[in-house]
Amino acid sequence: MEAIEVSGLRKTYRDRDAVAGIDLVVARGEIFALLGPNGAGKTTTVEILEGHRRRTAGDVRVLGEDPGKAGSAWRSRIGIVLQDADDAADLTVYEMVRHIAGFYPGPRGADEAIELVGLTAKRNSKIRTLSGGQRRRVDVALGIVGRPELLFLDEPTTGFDPEARRHFWDLIRTLAGDGTTILLTTHYLDEAEALADRLAVIADGRIVAEGTPATLGGRGAAQAKVTWREGGTVHTEQHTDPGELLRRLLDDGVDLTTLTITRPTLEDTYLSLIGATR
Numbered sequence: 001m002e003a004i005e006v007s008g009l010r011k012t013y014r015d016r017d018a019v020a021g022i023d024l025v026v027a028r029g030e031i032f033a034l035l036g037p038n039g040a041g042k043t044t045t046v047e048i049l050e051g052h053r054r055r056t057a058g059d060v061r062v063l064g065e066d067p068g069k070a071g072s073a074w075r076s077r078i079g080i081v082l083q084d085a086d087d088a089a090d091l092t093v094y095e096m097v098r099h100i101a102g103f104y105p106g107p108r109g110a111d112e113a114i115e116l117v118g119l120t121a122k123r124n125s126k127i128r129t130l131s132g133g134q135r136r137r138v139d140v141a142l143g144i145v146g147r148p149e150l151l152f153l154d155e156p157t158t159g160f161d162p163e164a165r166r167h168f169w170d171l172i173r174t175l176a177g178d179g180t181t182i183l184l185t186t187h188y189l190d191e192a193e194a195l196a197d198r199l200a201v202i203a204d205g206r207i208v209a210e211g212t213p214a215t216l217g218g219r220g221a222a223q224a225k226v227t228w229r230e231g232g233t234v235h236t237e238q239h240t241d242p243g244e245l246l247r248r249l250l251d252d253g254v255d256l257t258t259l260t261i262t263r264p265t266l267e268d269t270y271l272s273l274i275g276a277t278r
């Protein structure tokens with residue numbers, strides 16, 4: 001059984017489609033990233049999968065059940081990190097995590113969850129005294145404390161400093177290595193590239209491309225741009241396989257310290273996919 005199966009998903013607000021017919025399959029144990037510009041429909045999609053919003057049309061199965069009808073046993077199998085979590089700010093980190101752990105049948109220890117998000121030093125601090133990035137880490141601790149089979153992360157690393165982001169990536173890889181399925185939305189292309197087994201780009205409520213970070217939007221087959229300097233002139237050539245060109249340049253005694261080879265980054269590919277929909 002797949003972790004997530006979606007076909008023909010639509011969500012209409014008044015007369016406008018926020019989600020306009022999405023098909024999506026996420027396998028168990030997979031890390032799947034949803035990318036897309038502001039207002040594309042990512043949060044709406046994720047909240048329908050979490051059972052937090054009603055859909056207008058389409059079939060949705062999450063861990064084998066319809067999230068619109070599933071009960072508390074299903075809910076205890078998923079973990080959620082919302083985009084704007086409203087923390088009970090007067091509790092300490094430990095109190096809050098322990099409180100939420102109490103809703104799950106087989107939770108992690110609160111201290112283990114706090115340690116996993118790197119907040120042990122803030123264990124006894126009130127949440128309202130934490131920085132924005134530290135609060136976000138509390139949100140992640142709350143999402144994983146129940147040992148979810150499936151974890152939803154909506155822009156999980158917004159406000160994280162670079163070290164916290166790397167730490168978080170390691171945590172996600174560890175969870176995935178233990179078999180947790182992860183669906184995340186992010187605006188950070190480096191994050192998607194570092195974490196995702198597969199990803200989809202949503203624009204205007206539709207999936208415009210889907211693939212692995214290496215193949216999305218034809219990226220894998222894209223030509224490499226080779227640039228070098230020879231006799232005071234800069235040369236540029238496009239090649240699918242630049243090996244032959246490199247051998248020729250070596251034979252010709254060209255100074256290869258001036259040579260660069262670039263391929264489209266995931267960001268280049270993403271921006272051209274988004275641009276094509278405008």
Ligand SMILES: Nc1ncnc2c1ncn2[C@@H]1O[C@H](COP(=O)(O)OP(=O)(O)OP(=O)(O)O)[C@@H](O)[C@H]1O
Binds near residue numbers: 013036037040041044
């Ligand atoms: N409760 C609502 N009522 C009316 N329109 C809504 C509602 N929630 C979302 N929308 C609209 O649906 C569209 C998709 O919004 P959504 O929040 O899913 O986008 P998103 O891809 O998550 O964006 P972001 O990257 O900014 O988080 C937007 O045009 C938004 O204005």
